[in-house]
Amino acid sequence: MKKEIIKILCCPTCKGELSLTIEKEEKGEIITGMFSCAQCHCNYPIIDGIPNLLSQES
Amino acid sequence: MKIKEIKKAVKKRYAKFARDNISYCPTCNSAKNNITKQAESIGYSANELKSIPESAVLGLGCGNPTALAELKNGEIVLDLGSGAGIDVFLAANKVGESGHVIGVDMTEEMIKRAEKIAEDNNYKNVEFRVGEIENLPVKNNTIDVIISNCVINLSPDKLQTFKEAFRVLKSGGRLMVSDLVTEGFLPEDIKKSFDAWSECVAGALEKNQYLDTIKKAGFHNVEIISQNRYSEKEMDDRLTGKITSIKVRAYK
Numbered sequence: 001m002k003k004e005i006i007k008i009l010c011c012p013t014c015k016g017e018l019s020l021t022i023e024k025e026e027k028g029e030i031i032t033g034m035f036s037c038a039q040c041h042c043n044y045p046i047i048d049g050i051p052n053l054l055s056q057e058s
Numbered sequence: 059m060k061i062k063e064i065k066k067a068v069k070k071r072y073a074k075f076a077r078d079n080i081s082y083c084p085t086c087n088s089a090k091n092n093i094t095k096q097a098e099s100i101g102y103s104a105n106e107l108k109s110i111p112e113s114a115v116l117g118l119g120c121g122n123p124t125a126l127a128e129l130k131n132g133e134i135v136l137d138l139g140s141g142a143g144i145d146v147f148l149a150a151n152k153v154g155e156s157g158h159v160i161g162v163d164m165t166e167e168m169i170k171r172a173e174k175i176a177e178d179n180n181y182k183n184v185e186f187r188v189g190e191i192e193n194l195p196v197k198n199n200t201i202d203v204i205i206s207n208c209v210i211n212l213s214p215d216k217l218q219t220f221k222e223a224f225r226v227l228k229s230g231g232r233l234m235v236s237d238l239v240t241e242g243f244l245p246e247d248i249k250k251s252f253d254a255w256s257e258c259v260a261g262a263l264e265k266n267q268y269l270d271t272i273k274k275a276g277f278h279n280v281e282i283i284s285q286n287r288y289s290e291k292e293m294d295d296r297l298t299g300k301i302t303s304i305k306v307r308a309y310k
Binding site for chain 2: 001002005007008009010011012013015018044048049050051052053054055
């Protein structure tokens with residue numbers, strides 16, 4: 001996952017701003033990390049470069 | 059049928075498609091022997107198919123939304139239910155390096171497959187993420203064009219899906235979808251079947267209902283660009299003449 005795309009992402013559950021914690025990065029790509037929503041406190045993991053942004057309401 | 063159960067059934071079926079190397083749409087069946095042929099029959103040109111990785115073509119669509127979308131260099135495109143990525147890669151070729159294409163799909167196996175294809179083929183302007191089309195992880199007013207190919211019929215909440223599409227589109231942005239609808243209403247016993255739901259037909263709305271749902275979500279100039287009634291030999295008799303694939307354009 002590339003960092004620049006973050007500016008258009010939001011929390012799928014409450015549409016709040018997401019903050020990103022990077023655990024592992026390779027050649028500008030985020031491999032492992034976590035998106036967190038400051039508003040509803042939902043967390044969304046990035047595993048093997050793929051962010052899981054499934055709404056936690058569903 | 060509950061929304062969660064429908065989503066689970068759909069996810070399970072499409073996860074299997076993603077894992078299998080050869081797959082075909084069980085509803086229209088036509089790709090069983092030749093996926094490329096099926097893709098051409100629903101509107102992809104041979105040149106377009108040559109321009110993208112073969113593994114991104116699963117034979118599960120019912121149209122070619124990128125052909126309708128008249129994509130321009132630099133545009134940001136979102137594909138709802140991107141699957142193995144066929145339309146994302148086609149769109150990526152059209153919007154060029156300054157553009158960007160995002161594929162959202164709730165089936166993790168599909169996203170993994172698409173992501174690997176993007177990596178293996180060095181696509182720099184595509185992104186895939188696991189997400190639901192009813193709850194898009196995308197900010198308001200950020201997308202130029204939304205495309206979707208034979209996916210929204212699978213959604214248990216189509217109004218919510220179109221509302222989300224409307225929300226993320228920029229003002230003046232456009233929606234270009236290929237989807238299945240029904241001519242008149244389907245028998246209840248088909249609607250009740252889980253398998254039929256994930257085989258597109260039970261979830262498909264009646265044609266006018268489908269267009270009204272798009273309008274209700276806020277879109278204007280909602281227009282059917284083309285339509286094609288399905289008639290397959292192996293099709294369930296109860297469905298003959300009742301399933302139509304439509305290509306719809308609408309604006310925010």
